[in-house]
Amino acid sequence: MKNLILTLFAIVFCGIASAQFGRQQQIEPLPEGFKPASTNTFLSSYPAVNAETREALFRVVAPTAQNVQVDIGGKKYDMAKDENGVWTGKCGPQVVGFYYYAILIDGVAVMDRNTESFFGSNWESSGIEIPEGPEGDYYRFNKNIPHGQIRSIHYWSDINGLERHINVYVPAEYEKNPTKKYPVLYLIHGWGEDENGWSVQGHMANIMDGLIEAGKAEPMIVVMPSGDIKTNSDVREASGNITDIYVKDLIPYIDKTFRTKTDRQNRAMAGLSRGGMQTTMTVFTNMDMFVWMGTFSGFFVRGNDGVENTFNGVFKDPVAFDEKINLLFISTGTEERSPKEQVEALKKHGIKNIVYHESHGTAHEWLTWRRALNDFVPLLFK
């Protein structure tokens, strides 16, 4: 009887739904060495990745298309059609890490509907994780340790008259210590992404859980706001306003809503790419509020300005700077534009509280930033 009801149910509703847009899902055999990518939607077999060869297989059902390609890592790969209109293509070997990619249907860049959607380059994108083996364990879910929570919160910003969405990581122990107060790291995404970047693409919760459980990092709250409030072409104004939002709306809201330590010794800010720029803008104009800072692939000192004048002269007196800022963490991937020369200039000028970090073999992408976070966080609040 129960089975009959369920069968009827399945026929009625699944039938209606799948006839219109859906697909029937079934687990399919994959070529040897390939597994569904960790970025796939629930139970999707494709795209599939081979951890050893670092190749990826893609599949799209498109019987009416004339030409289908996959566009990943700056290269287009042709896909081939079988008699059922199913197109398959292979790419790689790829460098390990997270890639945005697109399927080209007759030249139009669309998403792969069997892959999680990520917000990147200011629109919805497909993404795929090319696995890197055991080295990546620090950002994967570890079933043997306690886990923090990512809290999704909407709050009203008076500064820009908008409902704003933030994600807030609290450590696993937060619930168990109802009177304990915690230091706070404000962690900012980059251009074209949003407040979900660090928790989704970056796996920051797994990284934090692991560091805290191992005793390498202080238990802390991590606040991930949206750093984009205007258009790209408007980046100057947007970034101008964003400091106001962080300082006048966001920090007071967090200190009111969570059990935070509110002195500057217990407040840090870091960001990747454009978020690194927002970090420098915010911290350097509010030195009474922050002691710790990090810029991941996002720190710029213009050579011809000289370290004395850049950022309105914040580095002019290196002793005064080191008294105010305990840590200026500057990181980069070795395959992207390096800030090494500027870091050397700052050190030569006498700045001591500077840590320079390189992610070997990675470019302007999430593996660089996961590694940076993993090395940055243990230095905070100590």
Added chain:
Amino acid sequence: MKNLILTLFAIVFCGIASAQFGRQQQIEPLPEGFKPASTNTFLSSYPAVNAETREALFRVVAPTAQNVQVDIGGKKYDMAKDENGVWTGKCGPQVVGFYYYAILIDGVAVMDRNTESFFGSNWESSGIEIPEGPEGDYYRFNKNIPHGQIRSIHYWSDINGLERHINVYVPAEYEKNPTKKYPVLYLIHGWGEDENGWSVQGHMANIMDGLIEAGKAEPMIVVMPSGDIKTNSDVREASGNITDIYVKDLIPYIDKTFRTKTDRQNRAMAGLSRGGMQTTMTVFTNMDMFVWMGTFSGFFVRGNDGVENTFNGVFKDPVAFDEKINLLFISTGTEERSPKEQVEALKKHGIKNIVYHESHGTAHEWLTWRRALNDFVPLLFK
């Protein structure tokens, strides 16, 4: 100086990113009466909706496509190309509510990359909200009231040997009452959707915030798990296992992690569509654990079984049933298959603790379920 750095920054990184996959974003003028849909990604002008006429405008950049249509509400609408390869199309008037939709590029159903992605029909989909005017205020963000939090949690399930993701709503007052315990509603999604359905497509946090602030509902915790663990074709087995996961993994995890009232008077379960079926399966086989239940567009009594025999005879003794279950809430949209006849049969048989609810003019979709939740929750834990 600051502006120069930012400009350089914008040129370097935005340039690289947008050249590959991205788009330049700018706010564009829309035809009179049209506004960007609430479901659009950050700052996207299209799709645009007209709240008065309930029409929607779609736009896709696809210079190399031969034919582009929009597929929404069971109907395909042709789009027209301008000299820049930008296709525009209009649909409607639509009935108010939330719609999944697809763009057909030369016949292939793809997503609109300027719209939020939603998981529906077991793959990633675009969705659009056709606004319904002030009646919808109950599910919109209200800046004048306190807001609860949606907590995103990964936990390990021993039953099916998987990392599982859940969303948990806690009321605004939860943080301010560190010793208070709360009743719990387990709220399940339907076929082809996932644990994000209620919080994203359903706007449940706004609904709960409003009801609690108005004193209409008890402050409560709402747990939203994933109800899909196997393939569609495997729905019987999946649903069999899912009761074990709810009862043996999930409920103990929640009672361990949150400040919950753990007696059956303070535990409810409800679900939509297939989630309604999972609710009946779980509650009717664990009557010592639940007192309150709801099935939204998901309750089935087979006429020829009779109310005495259906669900293994749970209704056979109506007095005994009413002693165990305080509330059996059964709801439907008037434009979908109605369970009214079965509800009447149950009432005639002597079941008293039954509430029947209809959402006028809506079908098997989210507006039906938002309304159901809004009317169901005030009846709980009283």
